[in-house]
Amino acid sequence: MTLPGEVVTQRDSAPPRTQPTSTGTWFITGLAEKGPTTPTKIRSLREFEQTFGGRVAYSTIYDCVDQYFRRGGQTLWFVRLLGPSPVKASLALQDGSSGTVVTLTAKHYGDAYNGASGGLSAAVNASGGNFTVTIYWNSVAVETSPTLADKAALLAWLADSDYVDYTSGASSTDPVTVAETDFASGADDRASITDTHRIAALDTIPKDKGPGSCSIPGATTTDAWIGILKHGRANDRRAILDWADGASASTIATNAATVRALGADADGPAVSRYGAPFGPWANVPGTAAGTTRAVPYSAIQAALEARRDAATGNPNIPAAGKEWGNPGADITARQTFTTTELETLNDAGVNVAREIDGEVLTYGYRTLADKDVHPLHWQYGNVRVDMAIAAKAAVIGRATTFGQIDGRGVKIAQYGSDIASMLLTDFYSVDALYGATPDDAFRVDVGSAVNTVESIAEGRIRAVISAKRAPMAERAEIEVVLTAITQEV
Secondary structure, eight states, X not given: OOSSSOOOOOOSSOOOOOOOOOTTOEEEEEOOSSOOSSOEEEOSHHHHHXXXXXXXXXXSHHHHHHHHHHTTOOOEEEEEOOOSSOBOOEEEEEOTTSOEEEEEEESSOSGGGSGGGTOEEEEEEEETTEEEEEEEETTEEEEEOOOBOSXXXXXXXXXXXXXXXXXXXXXXXXXXXXXXXXXXXXBOOGGGOOHHHHHHHHTTSOGGGOOOEEEOTTOOSHHHHHHHHHHHHHHTOEEEEOOOXXXXXXXXXXXXXXXXXXXXXXXXXXXXXXXEEEEOOEEEEOSSTTOEEEEOHHHHHHHHHHHHHHHHSOTTSOSOHHHHSOOXXXXXXSOOOOHHHHHHHHHTTOEEEEEETTEEEEOOOBOSSOTTTOTTSSBHHHHHHHHHHHHHHHHHHHHHTTOOOOTTSHHHHHHHHHXXXXXXXXXXXXXXXXXXXXXXXXXXXXXXXXXXXXXXHTTOOOOEEEEOBOOOOOOOOOOOXXXXXXXXX
């Protein structure tokens, strides 16, 4: 049918999803009140609260998520962090001889599931050879069984519970009546958490969730920095790092130097190319009027990156300075530095938010890479462009995989054309690539030197991208020339 108008079709299954390429996503881990320990996509503070609970005294994650969405962030992936020996809250239902019929266990780890903390509890009402079981959350009934005749019926009902799992006990008889009783012994073992556990949790977020910024908010040791940077390198993300609240400029610079000194390793190039510290911590409005709370700056910077990407589509533009580095008038920096200290930190690849003309602005946009050693990788915007190009090229490569390679070169030429079109539309057109013409700015080589007869015979189709990323103007210099009134200007 070729007539003008709309055409609506229906499918029995959804089409396959394309791997995300948005560079504004934030990937994080940290302590939360409750919830799963698998990577979870979050699109609002409310969604975070529903899955992972509210604000707790032992973690800044809730505040970080709040500030990320409040200041322009749109999507994050979160992994709830646990210690090495967490415990799920549980409750045994017993028969008349105190034998265990079944042990009910919370779906997830943590003390939030203990009934005494407002978590889970359960009751049994037995009568006339039958019984019912009720599960409570915060003393509100959330699941009540139908009338059950025996243990087998109980286990069948529990198999569909949204709140508890179960382990069958030795007793084969029915549970006796018991008033509402708390689950107990749940713990997240947070006191035992080390950087190793933090990094392992972040690493559970796979590469196929897309590019973006990665952080462990509030993790401030060099071991944590290195782990986050390695996660970024392995997963095509860029690390936003925090230093300790109130740390001296010399301590911060020393930590940066430790990371900068690391060279390439078996897994890839020097990690200093894959991110940078941003800070200091910020004071933001508290949950009660007239109060403030301290938040690691990674949450603020991740929001600025996301806001800039959504507005411009250009990950090369620095999320720094007046236009894109302004998180809002309600933020104050918890530290200030002298001019000499600021120069030291900037030279070390440390980016400082500071008050400029009465506003707190991110006022630096360097990676940890040494400018003299890695001249192509010291500008943070440039390495974010690298991330975006790699992500979008990977999507094209994925679409090309398993296609036939014809002897006329059509397939290979189309592969190169698709990549070139992506570079032109998504990067050169927004000035992320530098050149008077596209040919000046980038090149995609799929010729015979790249796709040899041997590589084609092995089933490999290749493209080599060469690109000039647009540099940022880090310093504006003005020269004032004074002349006598008798001279021409």
